[in-house]
Amino acid sequence: MRDQLDAYITEHAERWTEELRELCAIASEATDPSALQQAADWCEQRLRAAGCETRQIALDGVPSLVVGETGAGARTLIGVQHYDVQPAVPLELWTTPPYDPAVRDGAVYARGVDDNKGHLLLRIQAVEAYRAVFGELPIRMRFLIEGEEESGSASLGRLLATDDALTDGDGALKEGGSVDSSGRPQLLLGGKGILYAELRVRTLARDAHSGGATHLPNAAWRLVDALSTLMDVRGRVRIQGFYDDVRDPSAEERAHVAALPFDADEVKRIYGLRGFAFGRGNTDVRLASQFEPTCNICGIVSGFIDDGTKTVIPAEASCKIDFRLVPDQDPERIAALVRAHLDRHGFGDIESVYKEGTRPYRGRRDDPLVRAVKAAAEEAFGKDAHLVPTSGGTSPMWTVCHRRALANVTLGMGHPGSAAHAPDENIILANYWKAIRATARLYSLYATQA
Amino acid sequence: MRDQLDAYITEHAERWTEELRELCAIASEATDPSALQQAADWCEQRLRAAGCETRQIALDGVPSLVVGETGAGARTLIGVQHYDVQPAVPLELWTTPPYDPAVRDGAVYARGVDDNKGHLLLRIQAVEAYRAVFGELPIRMRFLIEGEEESGSASLGRLLATDDALTDGDGALKEGGSVDSSGRPQLLLGGKGILYAELRVRTLARDAHSGGATHLPNAAWRLVDALSTLMDVRGRVRIQGFYDDVRDPSAEERAHVAALPFDADEVKRIYGLRGFAFGRGNTDVRLASQFEPTCNICGIVSGFIDDGTKTVIPAEASCKIDFRLVPDQDPERIAALVRAHLDRHGFGDIESVYKEGTRPYRGRRDDPLVRAVKAAAEEAFGKDAHLVPTSGGTSPMWTVCHRRALANVTLGMGHPGSAAHAPDENIILANYWKAIRATARLYSLYATQA
DSSP: OOOOOHHHHHHHHHHHHHHHHHHHSSOTTTTOHHHHHHHHHHHHHHHHTOOOOEEEEETEEEEEEEEEEOOOOOEEEEEEEOOOOOOOOOGOOOOSSSTEEETTTTTTEOTTTTIIIIIHHHHHHHHHHHOOOOOOOOEEEEEESSSOOGGTTHHHHHHTOOOOGOOSSEEEEEEEEEEEETTTEEOOEEEEEEEEEEEEEEEEEEEEEEEGGTSSOOOHHHHHHTTTTBOOTOOOOOSTTTTOOOOOOOHHHHHHHHHOOHHHHHHHHTTTTOOOOGOOHHHHHHHHHHHOOOOOEEEEEEESSSSOOOOOOOEEEEEEEEEEOTOOOOOOHHHHHHHHHHHHHOOTEEEEEEEEEOEEEOOOOHHHHHHHHHHHHHHSSSSSOOSSEEEEETHHHHHHHHTTOOEOOOOBOOOTOEEEEEETTTEEEEHHHHHHEEEEEHHHHHHHOO | OOOHHHHHHHHHHHHHHHHHHHTTTTTTTTTTTTHHEEEEEEHHHHHHHHTOEEEEEETTTEEEEEEEEEOOOOEEEEEEOOOOOOOOGGGGSSSSSSSSSSSEEEEETTTTIIIIHHHHHHHHHHHHHHHHHHHHHSEEEEEEEEOOOOGGOOTTTHHTTTOOGOOOOOEOOOOOOOEOOOEEEEEEEEEEEEEEEEEEOSSSOOOOGHHHTSSSSOOOHHHHHTTTTTTTTTTBBBTTTTTTTTOOOHHHHHHHHHSSOHHHHHHHHHHTTTGGGGGGHHHHHOOOOOOOHEEEEEEEEEEOOOOOOEEESEEEEEEEEEEETTTTTOOHHHHHHHHHHHHHTOTTTSSSEEEEEEEEEESSSSSSSHHHHHHHHHHHSSOOOOEESOOOEEETTHHHHTTTOOOEEEOBBTTTTTTTTTTOEEEEEEHHHHHHHHHHHHHHHHHHHO
């Protein structure tokens, strides 16, 4: 199926790859405000070059929201993306530097190339392609590109509240998207929420000689003891009230998920697993990944961690922990439950610091947008697409969609080895061109989809 | 009681303080072989200046054992010391740099000034003083100064085996020693043994996005789960067989310890404690510190530990752990029990790496050396001295003493706020002069003590 759209994509592949490398070279981590602004400006300029009217919405020092709009029609589609990226550390595990984007064997390697700069950019390039080949978009397309997603989109609600019209639409494209190991598009209808917290404890005014371990309290032990109360060996969170607001999947939803393709062996190969966590079998993994919240230690540190030996009782210990939440859990309520759990178990001395929270969101499956995305994806990738209720990750779709109960879905090109949030994050260019085609096609299909 | 000895000490206080600063300025941490050799040479030179015959015993790359001998008489006293120091990290918690020794308010601050360089040096300075005031020592005094004590004296046995005469003596002075918060000398009759191990686990080929936490195994959780099986909330180690070889204290030993002075409030003040670990009361703390082994996390690290947030499933986790052992526990046997414990609890994937081991040793209380040390300490410090069965820390006295079952005891000047192994390690100079006097007096008292 070679047509003018394919021809345009092929013709511009080289320039578009260069653009992707240019965007990914900006180290737009949360800790670098000037890099964030540089990325925002880059996005705004690229939107304008594709024919969008653009503006930036700025509030007291938080990263700007970049808005771009183009096209006209009965329907308005909101594209939600972000230009910030996860920290690139540990740098030594990257084959090539995370901010010196490299092309190897048809793949592009860089921090953020999958999450979310590649996805962000291909939607803009799809606008360019559509306009060049067919003219004006037959829908109103609105890009909302934020810069705080990787640290929890804390200000997105306030940014959107500056203009009620920003969330006025008929459906939303969620960030990202992927194909499975067989090249079948995975279309996500939602994302988990998150509570990110730090637990900290100090037991001594200063580190002590470990000869005193018969009676001087050890902060590392204290934290380990507290953590060990949080979850059982089956992965069930033991915090009282934690599951109160979890929406039980219907029999139909369970059957839908159980029928989705799932290449367990491929996941095991990628991560070098003998088996899945918590003794979960393949079906259980599928259901849990869709419908279960999690409790995950992102990092823990206490005491002497350099090479060699040092016999010390650590005075301080801390860990970073994230809970991925499912509808209708609320991160603020979960944070209160964590606090109550620690107190109830005698860990009143362990400080629990709320770092970020995002509510989960899942849109309906039965919607014109979902049907249009499925058709566009199947046409471009040449394989059956699968509707997946939720991603394991979090995106701020609740903030954008919940007021008007918008449908939302992904349409993207990540693959199982993309290594989002990890060293050697990458995308496969062959998928990238297909995703641009799918997205350009969506712009027309959504205009008329029943 | 002003006499010639006091006069000599007063006269040389300034030079001796400078010598102490000079020795402490050598950053003789285990990771720096050239600094270790520099410290060894410094000690040998200082011994020679005090009138000792000296030599260094070297074996394939391990830090040299410095030997110094002087005096003649019916009895031979072996002084056991070390010139290596604990790592000085975390550097930012030091008021002044650890290897730029500072004198403030009558105290000297430096890494190793208490453990063990101050104690090492004062014994040599006491030889100098004795010889200057009284002439030849009436005992044979043999210094054994090793350079691997802070990493477990792994080679001391091999070094001593090069010459059987090295351990041929009538009693031994153990490293260190201290006074309590009332200025009463604490004379230790033994030291705990140690097993230092690292636990390491890898659950994934690489770190993963925490969205996969429903099914990708988290190394930090794995390690926390394993650690939480090692000890109960009362401080009792739950490793099967761990207590098999522990010598139960006799009623007389328990009564002796329970009667020792113990300033619980002072310990609590120094470490900012509300209460002791494991809910221990004052008597329990005293008994446990003498007769109980420990299980202590020295450090733990996994995943993302920088500032900010990163949502990651760590692929690797590790911790450093030390077990302080009491007679007759054997570190090699304990290491095997740790391995068996992990396997029995389903943690076969957690690697347990033996880093160092030292056997515990406790000498008899009823011995001429102990009586002579007590008399010398009480005379110099002007307070009752107390015989304490064991230190919380470890020293390689088993290696030196067990073959001839030598009595061994400390005679030193550390204080409860010395912060050995911690930032701002320090000694109080007033105590230092008293300890020199006590040691010089011991050289004569031990010659004739019944």
